[in-house]
Amino acid sequence: MSHVPPLAVFDGENLGHGDHVVLSEVHLTFHPGERIALLGASGAGKSTLLSALRQRLGKQAAWCPQHHGLVPELATYHNIYMGRLEQHSGLANLWNLLRPLAAPWQDVATLCQLLGLEGLMKRPVGQLSGGQRQRVAIGRALYQQRSVFLGDEPVASVDPHQAVELLQVIHERHQGCVIALHQHRLALTHFDRVWGLDKGRVVLDAPSSELSLDTLDALYPSAGVATKTAMDIEQAALWPQDSLPCPRGQV
Numbered sequence: 141m142s143h144v145p146p147l148a149v150f151d152g153e154n155l156g157h158g159d160h161v162v163l164s165e166v167h168l169t170f171h172p173g174e175r176i177a178l179l180g181a182s183g184a185g186k187s188t189l190l191s192a193l194r195q196r197l198g199k200q201a202a203w204c205p206q207h208h209g210l211v212p213e214l215a216t217y218h219n220i221y222m223g224r225l226e227q228h229s230g231l232a233n234l235w236n237l238l239r240p241l242a243a244p245w246q247d248v249a250t251l252c253q254l255l256g257l258e259g260l261m262k263r264p265v266g267q268l269s270g271g272q273r274q275r276v277a278i279g280r281a282l283y284q285q286r287s288v289f290l291g292d293e294p295v296a297s298v299d300p301h302q303a304v305e306l307l308q309v310i311h312e313r314h315q316g317c318v319i320a321l322h323q324h325r326l327a328l329t330h331f332d333r334v335w336g337l338d339k340g341r342v343v344l345d346a347p348s349s350e351l352s353l354d355t356l357d358a359l360y361p362s363a364g365v366a367t368k369t370a371m372d373i374e375q376a377a378l379w380p381q382d383s384l385p386c387p388r389g390q391v
């Protein structure tokens with residue numbers, strides 16, 4: 141048994157918004173180093189749980205929100221730089237807005253190269269594709285340089301190859317993550333553990349090595365072939381489960 145204290149513990153709490161309980165009697169523990177896939181149908185409470193985790197983890201956690209929260213009028217560079225706004229004085233931030241400083245420009249350029257955004261640093265985010273915007277949002281979260289990554293469907297808008305690459309980058313740069321996603325195959329291949337939500341409860345908390353696609357599909361109300369997302373079907377073609385791109389939960 142590890143004696144390292146958990147990063148966050150939910151010990152039978154109700155989670156929700158004001159008086160509205162979304163998830164009842166949540167029992168979950170997030171340990172350092174764990175890569176957790178958070179699954180559940182739309183409205184199951186994934187964002188609600190991530191929000192509660194954010195509150196627990198504070199500045200330990202980088203955050204990549206579902207709707208990106210980017211400023212469309214500002215360039216890719218400035219949107220990524222926003223990940224560290226609070227680390228600098230207001231004057232430095234204002235100056236950097238008008239005339240980017242050399243050091244952060246270089247740091248952001250390195251990140252952009254990693255994320256396939258080279259050549260787009262000066263382009264307003266409003267002129268990028270959905271997948272490019274998603275990578276900018278991931279870039280902003282990576283730029284925060286926190287130990288843990290929390291993401292609300294951060295790879296929903298990119299193709300299956302990019303999803304795998306982005307998850308690898310996220311895993312390499314953090315000591316743990318909780319990521320909401322709908323690609324069940326990725327949950328099995330690139331995460332250590334799966335949390336599943338259904339009908340206002342946590343109904344699944346198990347190592348990915350003990351789970352099957354059928355178990356994960358059952359989290360959706362009308363489970364069956366029709367519930368497999370297009371991305372899952374593409375992923376299946378790319379990565380047959382008996383020849384995973386990496387050992388389960390490893391990158």
Ligand SMILES: Nc1ncnc2c1ncn2[C@@H]1O[C@H](COP(=O)(O)OP(=O)(O)OP(=O)(O)O)[C@@H](O)[C@H]1O
Binds near residue numbers: 180185206
């Ligand atoms: N700010 C809010 N105030 C009140 N209720 C909310 C709020 N945000 C979400 N809810 C409700 O909480 C429930 C769970 O929503 P949540 O966004 O956590 O689900 P989700 O699993 O992330 O969904 P999706 O996959 O569609 O993003 C829904 O019934 C939603 O209407």
